[in-house]
Amino acid sequence: MFSFPSFSNYNVSMFEFEVMAEDGHARAGIFSTPHGKLITPVFAPVGTQATVKTVTPAQLKDLGTSLVLANTYHLYLRPGDELIAKLGGIHEFMQWHNPMLTDSGGYQVFSLSQTRKIDEDGVTFKSHIDGSTHRFTPERSIQIQENLGADIIMAFDECSDPYDTETIRNAMRHTHNWAEQSLKAHSRTDQALFGIIQGGVDLRLREQSAEFISALPFNGIAIGGLSVGETKMEMFKVLETIHPILPIQKPHYLMGVGTPEDLINGIAHGIDIFDCVLPTRLARHYSAFSRGGRKNMMNGMYAADKKPIDEQCDCYTCQTFSRAYIRHLIMAKETLASTLLSIHNINALVKLIEEIRDLILQGKFRENIPHLLEIWSHNSQRVNFN
Amino acid sequence: MFSFPSFSNYNVSMFEFEVMAEDGHARAGIFSTPHGKLITPVFAPVGTQATVKTVTPAQLKDLGTSLVLANTYHLYLRPGDELIAKLGGIHEFMQWHNPMLTDSGGYQVFSLSQTRKIDEDGVTFKSHIDGSTHRFTPERSIQIQENLGADIIMAFDECSDPYDTETIRNAMRHTHNWAEQSLKAHSRTDQALFGIIQGGVDLRLREQSAEFISALPFNGIAIGGLSVGETKMEMFKVLETIHPILPIQKPHYLMGVGTPEDLINGIAHGIDIFDCVLPTRLARHYSAFSRGGRKNMMNGMYAADKKPIDEQCDCYTCQTFSRAYIRHLIMAKETLASTLLSIHNINALVKLIEEIRDLILQGKFRENIPHLLEIWSHNSQRVNFN
Numbered sequence: 149m150f151s152f153p154s155f156s157n158y159n160v161s162m163f164e165f166e167v168m169a170e171d172g173h174a175r176a177g178i179f180s181t182p183h184g185k186l187i188t189p190v191f192a193p194v195g196t197q198a199t200v201k202t203v204t205p206a207q208l209k210d211l212g213t214s215l216v217l218a219n220t221y222h223l224y225l226r227p228g229d230e231l232i233a234k235l236g237g238i239h240e241f242m243q244w245h246n247p248m249l250t251d252s253g254g255y256q257v258f259s260l261s262q263t264r265k266i267d268e269d270g271v272t273f274k275s276h277i278d279g280s281t282h283r284f285t286p287e288r289s290i291q292i293q294e295n296l297g298a299d300i301i302m303a304f305d306e307c308s309d310p311y312d313t314e315t316i317r318n319a320m321r322h323t324h325n326w327a328e329q330s331l332k333a334h335s336r337t338d339q340a341l342f343g344i345i346q347g348g349v350d351l352r353l354r355e356q357s358a359e360f361i362s363a364l365p366f367n368g369i370a371i372g373g374l375s376v377g378e379t380k381m382e383m384f385k386v387l388e389t390i391h392p393i394l395p396i397q398k399p400h401y402l403m404g405v406g407t408p409e410d411l412i413n414g415i416a417h418g419i420d421i422f423d424c425v426l427p428t429r430l431a432r433h434y435s436a437f438s439r440g441g442r443k444n445m446m447n448g449m450y451a452a453d454k455k456p457i458d459e460q461c462d463c464y465t466c467q468t469f470s471r472a473y474i475r476h477l478i479m480a481k482e483t484l485a486s487t488l489l490s491i492h493n494i495n496a497l498v499k500l501i502e503e504i505r506d507l508i509l510q511g512k513f514r515e516n517i518p519h520l521l522e523i524w525s526h527n528s529q530r531v532n533f534n
Numbered sequence: 535m536f537s538f539p540s541f542s543n544y545n546v547s548m549f550e551f552e553v554m555a556e557d558g559h560a561r562a563g564i565f566s567t568p569h570g571k572l573i574t575p576v577f578a579p580v581g582t583q584a585t586v587k588t589v590t591p592a593q594l595k596d597l598g599t600s601l602v603l604a605n606t607y608h609l610y611l612r613p614g615d616e617l618i619a620k621l622g623g624i625h626e627f628m629q630w631h632n633p634m635l636t637d638s639g640g641y642q643v644f645s646l647s648q649t650r651k652i653d654e655d656g657v658t659f660k661s662h663i664d665g666s667t668h669r670f671t672p673e674r675s676i677q678i679q680e681n682l683g684a685d686i687i688m689a690f691d692e693c694s695d696p697y698d699t700e701t702i703r704n705a706m707r708h709t710h711n712w713a714e715q716s717l718k719a720h721s722r723t724d725q726a727l728f729g730i731i732q733g734g735v736d737l738r739l740r741e742q743s744a745e746f747i748s749a750l751p752f753n754g755i756a757i758g759g760l761s762v763g764e765t766k767m768e769m770f771k772v773l774e775t776i777h778p779i780l781p782i783q784k785p786h787y788l789m790g791v792g793t794p795e796d797l798i799n800g801i802a803h804g805i806d807i808f809d810c811v812l813p814t815r816l817a818r819h820y821s822a823f824s825r826g827g828r829k830n831m832m833n834g835m836y837a838a839d840k841k842p843i844d845e846q847c848d849c850y851t852c853q854t855f856s857r858a859y860i861r862h863l864i865m866a867k868e869t870l871a872s873t874l875l876s877i878h879n880i881n882a883l884v885k886l887i888e889e890i891r892d893l894i895l896q897g898k899f900r901e902n903i904p905h906l907l908e909i910w911s912h913n914s915q916r917v918n919f920n
Contacts, residue, residue, distance in 0.1 A: 197868055199866075201870070203870070204874070231838060231858070452620060454621060464592065469629055470627075473629070476612070476627075479613070482587060483587070483588055
């Protein structure tokens with residue numbers, strides 16, 4: 149329908165994933181994309197509506213962000229994927245010229261539990277904006293994602309309740325059929341297509357799903373349906389179980405995860421890519437990651453505190469402002485508080501991952517896991533953000 | 535009550551105002567302050583609560599802002615001037631290390647028309663935050679402003695209805711008494727104190743007020759009580775009338791004014807300093823200054839428009855983003871829209887003033903006024919922001 153800009157740098161090494169070093173299951177790699185080499189492990193902040201909320205692309209780049217996720221469901225509804233294609237694609241639209249990833253739209257659509265109807269071929273749903281009726285199928289999701297034009301796009305899948313076996317089985321059947329249909333529908337050679345493993349917290353089903361998805365010619369493998377209400381133990385049990393099945397030559401992407409300790413543990417379980425709304429959503433709730441534990445910056449104890457949020461943090465916020473000032477902005481309902489806290493929280497994850505990558509390259513990650521967890525483990529209250 | 539940091543650079547040339555060039559009544563000057571030389575004419579964006587809404591100090595600095603105004607009333611109530619003094623003063627608190635100005639608090643207090651009571655010595659009022667009762671007198675206003683620690687502070691004055699002669703006379707009597715009391719109360723030698731002329735749109739009263747205030751040993755002269763509902767013609771008539779009375783060796787500050795065409799005309803009437811919330815408030819209402827006229831960026835005509843807001847603008851927003859993207863952010867209720875529009879609108883005024891200053895230095899400002907007004911004159915709908 150639209151002519152896409154020709155991709156002059158395309159060559160056989162496109163989407164090559166080179167593992168530079170391993171340390172246990174943890175890997176340090178490079179995933180090549182049309183918008184540059186993605187250094188892994190990597191954390192992607194979420195730009196739901198083609199913007200990482202309250203932060204400019206220049207600020208994101210300054211703090212070392214390399215990958216940004218945008219949501220297909222939201223952009224399909226507003227401003228529309230066809231408009232974004234006409235305007236030159238998602239990178240040009242939001243002026244993020246580094247790698248980008250779009251989800252399939254499935255997760256958001258299935259979250260509309262009151263207003264969507266799933267069948268074997270797809271999902272019919274009502275827009276949260278105006279109530280109008282829409283339908284996603286694997287073909288439609290891929291078509292929309294091709295219009296958006298991210299470097300990494302996702303197969304259409306169904307994320308189910310993690311505990312109900314009947315529901316999980318149905319969702320898995322859909323996910324597997326739709327994975328094959330997504331592969332068939334995909335036509336842009338300048339976009340990597342990742343498949344998604346489902347299976348709830350049922351280890352047997354997870355194994356089956358991992359085997360099925362791993363056997364297909366995807367450019368990467370994602371693990372979906374986690375961080376949706378299950379315990380940390382259950383999540384890592386799933387990662388442990390499927391790890392031997394995952395193809396080592398492809399990047400592994402744990403969807404919707406994000407706390408500092410989840411990144412540490414996820415990388416230890418062989419994960420290369422993470423995304424989460426947590427750093428920006430916590431920021432809008434005035435909560436800050438820090439060495440030693442999550443801080444509620446609205447707390448009166450910070451009212452006259454000259455120190456930065458985290459004394460070891462190198463972000464613009466911590467290098468510039470006091471806790472007292474951040475708290476003042478919060479109390480005065482100034483949105484700059486969200487901006488400064490988003491910069492801080494994204495930076496915390498980006499820099500933690502950089503530190504972990506260095507440790508992997510030195511073969512010192514595994515021995516440092518207890519130390520890293522000691523520093524960062526008080527940043528988890530389980531939060532069902534996605 | 536507090537010990538202030540010693541000011542090592544203090545010398546006799548402090549607050550010297552050097553006029554480099556004149557072109558008609560317009561001047562290009564340099565006003566020396568403890569936080570650097572203020573190049574005039576200058577436009578100050580307003581940081582009501584110690585933040586220029588939605589914009590970081592780094593972004594403000596990047597676009598060439600040199601002077602920022604903060605509101606005494608707001609900061610006195612929250613977080614409190616004593617706390618700010620303890621934290622090292624307003625510059626340190628908000629991390630703006632260039633010149634700053636605080637108003638006297640009078641304007642905001644008098645705006646609380648339902649909950650304030652004026653007498654000969656000051657004003658008793660209720661906080662808009664919690665309804666608690668407070669009192670401002672000239673002494674109190676100066677004490678608060680000394681705690682805040684801006685480079686330029688203002689005498690306590692009363693801004694009245696611009697048309698009712700009885701009210702204007704009372705306000706002028708208070709303003710003149712309080713001007714002398716403000717001078718007496720002022721103790722910090724590292725802060726310039728400006729007096730304020732009142733008198734509504736009554737040219738006779740304005741003359742009297744200009745004569746009274748100009749005769750006092752202030753470091754600068756401000757014109758208050760304009761841009762409060764009177765016509766443009768009335769405003770410029772006042773400026774014309776008082777101009778011969780204003781001391782030429784002191785900077786002239788027109789308070790609360792702000793549109794591009796008001797800056798052009800104000801400078802032509804001998805004004806050196808302006809402040810206004812307009813660029814940031816318009817931004818929050820999705821309105822953008824531009825050559826050719828003010829643009830409502832929510833307008834559907836921009837939905838697929840690849841051009842920047844203003845094709846001749848050099849701001850980050852225009853150098854980076856399309857009208858289509860800005861409109862998308864607005865429709866999607868993303869606060870980044872306010873940030874990008876604030877950057878654009880402040881930049882428009884800062885760069886316009888830079889251009890005017892260059893013209894004054896070349897002796898070409900007066901001949902270019904019609905040209906400048908042709909470009910910028912469609913940016914005025916009269917708006918009573920302050």
